Amino acid sequence: MRGLRRFARHRLAVASAVLLALLTTAVIAAPLVESALGIDPTAIRLLDRFAPPSAEHPLGTDELGRDVLLRLLHGGRVSLAVGVAAALAAGLIGTAVGLVAGYFGGRFDALLMRVTDGFIALPLLPLLIVLAAVDLTRLGVPADVAGAEGASLLRIVVLVALFGWTTVARLVRGATLATKRRDYVRAATALGADSRRIMLAHILPNVAAPAVVATTLTVGNTILLESVLSFLGLGIQPPLPSWGNMLTGAQDLVVSAPMLAVWPGLLIFLTVIAVNLLGDGLQDALDPRAGT
Amino acid sequence: MTRFLVSRLLQAIVVLLVMSFLVTALIGLMPGDPVDLMLAGNPHATPADAARLRAVYGVDRPPVERYLHWLGGAVQGDFGYSRLFSRPVPEVIGPRLVNTGILLGAAFLLAVALALPLGVAAARRPWSLADDAVNLLCFAGISVPPFWLALLLILLFAVTLQWLPASGMAPVGGGSWVDGLRHAALPVATLAIASVGGYTRYVRSAMLVELRQDYIRTARAKGMTERRVVWRHALRNALIPVVTIMALEFGALFSGALVTETMFAWPGMGKLIYDSIMGNDYNVALVALLLATAMTLLGNLLADVAYAALDPRISFRAEPR
Numbered sequence: 001m002r003g004l005r006r007f008a009r010h011r012l013a014v015a016s017a018v019l020l021a022l023l024t025t026a027v028i029a030a031p032l033v034e035s036a037l038g039i040d041p042t043a044i045r046l047l048d049r050f051a052p053p054s055a056e057h058p059l060g061t062d063e064l065g066r067d068v069l070l071r072l073l074h075g076g077r078v079s080l081a082v083g084v085a086a087a088l089a090a091g092l093i094g095t096a097v098g099l100v101a102g103y104f105g106g107r108f109d110a111l112l113m114r115v116t117d118g119f120i121a122l123p124l125l126p127l128l129i130v131l132a133a134v135d136l137t138r139l140g141v142p143a144d145v146a147g148a149e150g151a152s153l154l155r156i157v158v159l160v161a162l163f164g165w166t167t168v169a170r171l172v173r174g175a176t177l178a179t180k181r182r183d184y185v186r187a188a189t190a191l192g193a194d195s196r197r198i199m200l201a202h203i204l205p206n207v208a209a210p211a212v213v214a215t216t217l218t219v220g221n222t223i224l225l226e227s228v229l230s231f232l233g234l235g236i237q238p239p240l241p242s243w244g245n246m247l248t249g250a251q252d253l254v255v256s257a258p259m260l261a262v263w264p265g266l267l268i269f270l271t272v273i274a275v276n277l278l279g280d281g282l283q284d285a286l287d288p289r290a291g292t
Numbered sequence: 293m294t295r296f297l298v299s300r301l302l303q304a305i306v307v308l309l310v311m312s313f314l315v316t317a318l319i320g321l322m323p324g325d326p327v328d329l330m331l332a333g334n335p336h337a338t339p340a341d342a343a344r345l346r347a348v349y350g351v352d353r354p355p356v357e358r359y360l361h362w363l364g365g366a367v368q369g370d371f372g373y374s375r376l377f378s379r380p381v382p383e384v385i386g387p388r389l390v391n392t393g394i395l396l397g398a399a400f401l402l403a404v405a406l407a408l409p410l411g412v413a414a415a416r417r418p419w420s421l422a423d424d425a426v427n428l429l430c431f432a433g434i435s436v437p438p439f440w441l442a443l444l445l446i447l448l449f450a451v452t453l454q455w456l457p458a459s460g461m462a463p464v465g466g467g468s469w470v471d472g473l474r475h476a477a478l479p480v481a482t483l484a485i486a487s488v489g490g491y492t493r494y495v496r497s498a499m500l501v502e503l504r505q506d507y508i509r510t511a512r513a514k515g516m517t518e519r520r521v522v523w524r525h526a527l528r529n530a531l532i533p534v535v536t537i538m539a540l541e542f543g544a545l546f547s548g549a550l551v552t553e554t555m556f557a558w559p560g561m562g563k564l565i566y567d568s569i570m571g572n573d574y575n576v577a578l579v580a581l582l583l584a585t586a587m588t589l590l591g592n593l594l595a596d597v598a599y600a601a602l603d604p605r606i607s608f609r610a611e612p613r
Contacts, residue, residue: 265440
């Protein structure tokens with residue numbers, strides 16, 4: 001209850017939560033909007049290119065005559081789903097690594113922390129580009145599987161998660177180190193509980209707060225990374241829209257149709273800033289000692 | 293200190309060796325074949341020519357063998373030829389390294405020049421309206437997609453107002469200083485805006501810690517002016533963690549350079565890495581990626597050295613564990 005009140009005091013965090021809820025509802029409702037407007041978001045109508053906003057196309061049409069509003073909603077489904085899935089995967093990996101490293105300590109801990117240090121020290125984006133450019137068929141993946149929509153989504157989730165777990169791991173490890181010295185953990189050890197039980201039943205609930213905060217903040221980064229990769233043509237592949245790949249050609253269109261360059265980026269920006277402000281608010285609410 | 297430096301240097305070499313091997317292996321998995329591309333414009337080429345070229349360039353050999361061959365040349369200073377530029381790799385990379393240095397250096401200085409006053413102002417009156425405003429600005433800077441920021445700046449300053457060029461770099465030697473600055477303005481602004489948010493937050497939180505210390509109270513009690521207390525005493529100590537974090541974030545700055553250079557056609561390392569990977573110019577891609585990693589590792593090392601140099605309480609002697 002105290003936590004909830006502290007969270008509510010963060011007006012920006014509350015506003016962010018509302019904004020994210022609205023955005024999520026809107027992208028989930030994309031098929032409803034589609035049938036209400038009565039247009040197919042994938043239909044290409046070259047005679048109807050760059051149409052200005054109208055009753056039929058509330059935000060106008062793009063360079064192929066597709067409805068911009070519907071593409072934004074469908075792109076949002078992809079961007080949000082990929083961002084959240086990648087952050088959850090990163091949160092799970094990070095929590096597991098941090099928990100095990102902090103609990104067992106010693107050489108294992110040193111090795112794991114070296115690996116996380118190494119990950120942080122690498123030039124992230126260039127490496128992601130190399131990994132994203134790898135041709136899966138050369139690894140023995142059948143061409144029809146590698147080219148499928150699901151595979152490209154899964155691939156970008158895996159890639160982004162691969163680089164996102166380190167922050168969570170460090171924070172959870174720190175919290176685990178602090179928790180495992182507490183008396184009730186020692187009591188549980190004395191009572192004969194095994195390592196697995198101590199980690200899952202006694203330590204995990206106490207490191208959940210930093211894990212949740214770090215995972216929330218990771219969502220912002222995963223959405224940004226997905227958008228950059230898709231923008232560069234290495235993430236979500238068209239015709240499947242994402243907020244990032246909707247901006248791929250925008251640079252050439254900036255003179256003739258500037259709003260096409262504004263909308264997708266604005267939605268990425270609003271989503272990421274809302275997620276970050278929400279994470280900041282959660283941090284103050286769940287873990288008031290951390291931060292200032 | 294020497295021992296510390298030597299061990300870190302050895303670590304860096306190991307990281308670079310592992311990286312170079314992994315990248316060589318990954319490059320073998322990329323779509324497109326450099327020999328096919330080479331022969332694409334030549335109608336007289338026969339399959340036998342293709343096979344001979346494959347043997348000459350070694351693309352038909354397994355990754356480990358290819359890697360050892362590359363490594364053997366690399367230690368003798370032979371990094372191969374660039375496919376896109378038809379020149380030795382170091383000649384391609386050299387000028388671009390300078391261009392990226394100019395871009396990153398200017399953006400870094402601008403970001404620091406903005407972050408120091410903003411962070412200090414926010415920390416002097418925590419939870420005030422000014423602090424909230426700075427905080428929101430920081431979050432905006434951290435959350436903005438860099439390529440979209442670049443698009444907006446192009447839209448505003450190059451298309452609508454037509455004050456600044458949208459891309460490219462002033463020709464070396466030919467362009468005037470003004471021309472150089474005009475070309476650099478938008479890319480530098482993009483990178484600086486994208487990093488100033490994070491820097492300001494570090495300055496603010498480090499200043500908050502320092503301003504609560506006893507020596508600050510002592511300085512105030514001695515009747516020192518508030519300005520001197522904040523800027524001389526508190527900031528000097530607050531800069532220690534700030535400098536460290538900034539050096540650690542060099543990798544992030546480099547990632548930002550990749551997007552910014554690609555957007556503004558700035559002929560630097562970031563654009564080169566992107567173009568060489570996209571254009572199957574593997575010799576260039578490999579060396580450029582390794583240089584980027586080496587620079588990031590150097591940033592980390594500088595962070596540690598700066599930390600010890602700035603704070604006499606920290607030494608490099610082995611700490612008891």
